């Protein structure tokens with residue numbers, strides 16, 4: 075691999091690793107907040123136990139989220155020094171504000187975790203609320219930098235590369251900032267919801283007798299299903315808005331995502347399949363007539379740009395079609411699963427007083443990982459759909475990359491450590507929750 | 522233009538804050554490792570301090586990096602290219618250290634192994650971090666056709682680099698023991714206080730000697746810096762006076778208390794000592810960021826970005842100040858936390 079490809083693979087891997095922990099940090103702290111509020115409102119200690127246990131999981135995850143975030147932050151300068159030269163001049167502000175979001179989250183979380191026993195309930199809820207706010211704010215701020223790469227604004231570049239007329243706030247609130255941040259936040263909350271759905275469903279499966287423990291799992295499942303359903307719905311809506319923004323601002327990305335080569339009105343939507351690089355056709359896909367035009371701007375006669383309108387050396391890779399389809403497909407699937415899951419709860423348990431179907435619990439247990447997978451695919455789509463640009467239309471990835479040697483060796487080292495830590499996190503989680511079974515908490519807080 | 526000067530001042534202030542906070546943080550995990558087996562509370566005390574604070578320290582490091590990128594994009598470019606390998610190593614070590622510290626808090630069984638890893642990385646990281654300083658002083662960076670590059674041959678054989686590392690290490694051990702002495706006294710833990718006070722007494726003079734030897738071992742290419750430093754001699758003398766006062770405070774009698782010494786005063790004066798020395802070193806380093814290729818003026822960002830960043834920095838700190846105060850009260854003052862068994 076050449077240096078640029080190596081740098082891309084390296085950086086993508088670091089981010090793909092970080093994003094798992096960062097997303098859960100947002101989603102789970104929101105779930106803890108909800109549980110704390112329900113505890114205070116319903117005076118039901120079951121929710122207190124949930125909050126306690128989920129917080130423990132967050133604390134363990136943050137042990138990786140924070141250093142891995144530090145890694146991507148510093149790696150931006152290490153692997154993309156050419157890019158950071160422009161970032162520093164134009165879009166440094168969100169990075170700087172983000173630091174304060176980190177501080178906020180770190181302070182509030184330390185207080186919530188290590189001083190909970192010394193706080194009044196309302197103060198405790200306030201501190202976990204700040205944790206969620208801090209985590210969400212960091213996501214929005216980093217997304218601002220990313221949207222600026224997709225739709226750069228707030229500066230001018232002279233032919234010789236010097237940068238003038240900088241307006242940092244215009245760069246910050248670039249044309250896709252609001253729509254994308256919204257999509258990123260609701261997907262994180264959706265994933266947090268499904269993560270709990272998975273665990274609660276699985277644990278409930280293992281505990282079918284009507285014990286105190288299964289009651290807690292049932293309550294956790296219902297709470298998280300409501301969250302997951304609500305935010306999957308918002309995810310679909312906001313994703314639609316994101317796609318419309320692509321139509322306006324990054325038409326080449328949309329064209330590659332849909333495997334569309336000829337510019338046309340009444341453009342069809344290609345679902346599934348792959349883009350054949352030889353024939354420039356989508357193979358094995360299903361074409362829904364007119365739908366793409368309609369999705370892009372709400373009218374069937376909308377003209378959608380095809381790849382032939384762009385010079386071939388600026389085409390994004392064709393596999394973005396697959397990435398985009400998987401993200402959208404999983405989103406649709408998860409939305410349906412959440413709806414069915416709640417409906418069955420209502421029909422089988424509330425109306426008939428019956429038991430919850432086991433097959434459905436098995437399916438629900440899979441939703442967390444699937445949701446995380448959509449996040450990964452979405453990001454890789456967003457970043458590689460921008461290729462060959464790092465800053466769309468301004469700077470090519472090859473101009474942004476480092477020239478330093480030894481990348482391969484470092485990539486290998488980091489990859490190995492990521493793998494090692496991923497395994498270790500699972501072991502630590504298991505070992506902690508095995509030694510502190512929910513029964514212990516029930517005895518401590520409910521009797 | 523005054524703006525680049527303000528920007529570099531902010532950077533040096535951040536470097537200073539991180540070098541103190543980082544030394545205490547990394548040092549604490551080193552001491553937690555050393556005293557794991559002892560029956561004093563020394564290890565417990567170090568960990569009690571570490572659990573809530575390492576995150577904040579880490580964020581200060583990120584703040585520093587982001588500030589360099591924002592204020593001096595060109596410097597971020599040079600450092601990013603030149604320091605790829607050492608900084609990557611630092612990152613890996615930090616990743617291991619933080620996660621192992623958190624894991625150690627959750628998994629009681631493997632405490633020893635986990636603490637050893639975080640303790641060892643706690644000494645390696647500061648040594649590597651400080652090696653960025655000699656790189657900026659000239660002779661180690663070559664600008665070739667592919668851009669700036671670090672000459673690893675010279676880097677790894679230069680006594681100056683190793684002296685810097687040694688200085689980083691002894692400073693870390695000195696500052697952290699001093700701080701932990703104060704922290705143990707606040708926690709009313711006699712055994713731990715004695716241990717850390719003794720360590721501070723030992724490492725104070727060692728650090729001073731190492732600092733002087735480091736200055737003497739400067740590479741010939743860095744003679745420009747040495748002659749600048751000579752012009753600020755008075756500052757360094759002042760710094761040493763601060764050290765003497767702070768150090769002697771370890772013996773001041775504290776009326777009514779049975780523990781000898783006033784570690785709080787010692788901490789304050791030693792921080793002053795480092796502050797003055799950092800300022801003098803930083804001023805001597807002007808106008809270069811990386812000698813002789815990059816000056817403060819050349820690396821500076823544009824005016825609009827500078828002011829936005831400065832405003833954000835000021836506003837952010839102002840908003841978060843209450844948070845830091847609450848934090849301080851809960852973890853560094855509250856008797857219920859400090860004296861927990």
Ligand code: HDD
Pocket residue numbers: 224250254255257258261262264265309310312313314316317318320401402403404405406445446448449450451452453454455456457459
């Ligand atoms: C749970 C995860 C998840 C789910 C179910 C969806 N998305 Fe998504 N999507 C993301 C998670 C995500 C993401 C990881 O958060 C991305 C990556 C970059 C970004 O802005 O958000 C993203 C990006 C992204 C983009 C690219 C934005 C850009 O590159 O500028 C579009 C067009 C969509 N999404 C559209 C959709 C649609 C129409 C969905 C239908 C349900 C959908 N997404 C579901």
Ligand code: HEM
Pocket residue numbers: 089092093096097099100136139140141142143144145146147148150175176177179180209210212213216217258576579580581583
């Ligand atoms: C959408 C993608 C991302 C999300 C949602 C996200 C979110 C988060 C969250 C929640 C944390 C934990 C904060 C804390 O508790 O202190 C974190 C840490 C961090 N993230 Fe990310 N992040 C994302 C991508 C990135 C990228 C691309 C960078 C690099 C520029 C980055 C840089 C960092 C840094 C430096 C930290 C550590 C902060 C500290 O030291 O406390 N993140 N991120």
Ligand code: HEM
Pocket residue numbers: 082083085086087089090093154157216217219220450453454457458459460461463464465471474
């Ligand atoms: C957190 C989830 C993210 C993932 C999984 C991700 C993934 C990737 C991947 C796979 C690449 C390589 C692209 C290719 O080679 O085709 C890449 C490139 C890049 N991404 Fe992202 N990305 C994420 C978020 C972000 C964010 C939030 C930023 C903004 C700061 C960002 C900035 C970059 C940069 C600077 C590059 C290198 C230049 C380029 O290839 O265009 N990424 N990312």
